[in-house]
Amino acid sequence: MSTRIAFLKGHGTENDFVIVPDPENALDLSPAAVAALCDRRAGIGADGVLHVVRSAAHPEAKAMAAEAEWFMDYRNGDGSVAEMCGNGVRVFARYLQHAGHVAEGDTAVATRGGVKTVHIAKNGDVTVGMGSALLPEGDVTVSVGERSWPARNVNMGNPHAVAFVDDLAHAGDLLAPPPFSPAAAYPDGVNVEFVVDRGPGHVALRVHERGSGETRSCGTGACAVAVAAARRDGADPAVTGIPATYTVDVPGGRLLITERPDGEIEMTGPAVIVAEGEVDAEWLENAAR
Numbered sequence: 001m002s003t004r005i006a007f008l009k010g011h012g013t014e015n016d017f018v019i020v021p022d023p024e025n026a027l028d029l030s031p032a033a034v035a036a037l038c039d040r041r042a043g044i045g046a047d048g049v050l051h052v053v054r055s056a057a058h059p060e061a062k063a064m065a066a067e068a069e070w071f072m073d074y075r076n077g078d079g080s081v082a083e084m085c086g087n088g089v090r091v092f093a094r095y096l097q098h099a100g101h102v103a104e105g106d107t108a109v110a111t112r113g114g115v116k117t118v119h120i121a122k123n124g125d126v127t128v129g130m131g132s133a134l135l136p137e138g139d140v141t142v143s144v145g146e147r148s149w150p151a152r153n154v155n156m157g158n159p160h161a162v163a164f165v166d167d168l169a170h171a172g173d174l175l176a177p178p179p180f181s182p183a184a185a186y187p188d189g190v191n192v193e194f195v196v197d198r199g200p201g202h203v204a205l206r207v208h209e210r211g212s213g214e215t216r217s218c219g220t221g222a223c224a225v226a227v228a229a230a231r232r233d234g235a236d237p238a239v240t241g242i243p244a245t246y247t248v249d250v251p252g253g254r255l256l257i258t259e260r261p262d263g264e265i266e267m268t269g270p271a272v273i274v275a276e277g278e279v280d281a282e283w284l285e286n287a288a289r
Contacts, residue, residue: 010273022052023057047216051073072085076211085220090270102120152224154224158191191220201245218250222248225257238261238263
């Protein structure tokens with residue numbers, strides 16, 4: 001490990017990330033090291049880490065190297081590994097543009113949830129092809145205190161439980177994972193979205209992200225919410241042949257989600273690089289102990 005480790009800080013609708021460029025996968029980013037970087041008081045502070053690695057250099061991404069040069073090795077704020085992060089992909093693509101690896105237009109990013117198609121627009125917005133949603137069968141319930149709600153089970157490469165509520169305050173402080181049942185529905189935990197209506201085709205959410213707590217935004221969560229809202233509203237683009245588009249307000253901003261008749265879900269929103277610097281490797285080693 002070198003004496004100084006380069007990093008950047010970025011966010012997508014205030015879902016923020018420490019970006020660690022490591023093209024040849026030379027850094028040993030242990031869960032403890034990731035948690036130290038994400039610590040908002042003793043570290044840099046973030047909801048997660050975007051470890052930037054060439055696909056060919058990472059054992060989990062080698063098979064995708066022909067489709068996507070770069071792999072988003074994403075970690076949650078507690079150091080755990082996640083399959084996908086929608087806001088993270090947008091910020092990851094913005095970093096690739098910032099570093100001169102890609103230009104405006106279309107590119108591809110490898111993730112544990114597969115290869116994602118990304119479009120970087122001139123106005124600064126980034127659109128990500130998020131793949132299609134899976135809607136597992138079975139009833140799910142989520143709870144906060146004395147309140148419980150039925151939830152829609154939606155998988156966007158990572159698991160979500162979407163509950164429609166009367167007031168976002170009913171979600172509580174979201175510091176701890178909201179209880180859910182049955183336990184077998186999410187053996188590895190779940191991201192929980194609490195949703196209210198703002199108008200036709202317009203919803204707002206709060207989210208508890210598995211491994212990170214409440215975050216200002218969750219891209220895969222916004223997609224899961226749009227799909228759940230469309231089904232609740234009787235819209236299934238695969239049946240109607242008409243795309244379903246929802247504006248999704250998150251605490252950190254606004255995302256536009258479109259589900260196409262072929263099942264592909266597109267998410268559009270901002271992605272910003274706000275700072276760059278260096279971390280002392282000795283500090284990181286000691287903090288990770």
